[in-house]
Amino acid sequence: MSELFQLLLTDEIEEELSWQERALCAQTDPESFFPEKGGSTREAKKVCLSCEVRTECLEYALANDERFGIWGGLSERERRRLKKGVL
Structure with missing residues (x-):
């Protein structure tokens, strides 16, 4: 790969992920976004609201098939339903 292509690709990836720096979850306890099975998702979803x-967070989770945690205010089960068109 040429150096220019690598720089452009790096810039594109950084731009795509820049939303993560503004995410409220980055400023809170990460454990609440990855509760134990059967644990409450209430606090994480409250932060997401x-x-x-x-929106960027949810789009990222759906595009990257994130299987665990609260992303964009939705649980794993809710994201699966959304992908299937049930939500």
């Missing part, structure tokens, strides 16, 4: 990058 007021997060300015909620």
Whole structure:
């Protein structure tokens, strides 16, 4: 790969992930976003409700098939339903 192509690719990836720096979850306890099986998702979803990058977060999770945790205010089960068109 040429150096220019690598720089462009790196810039593109950094731009795509820049939303993560503004995410409220980055400023809170990460454990609440990855609860134990059967654990409450309430606190994490509450944080997501007021997060300015909620949409980008959910899009990322869906595009990358994130299987664990709360992303964009939705649990694993809710994201699966969304992908299937049930939600």
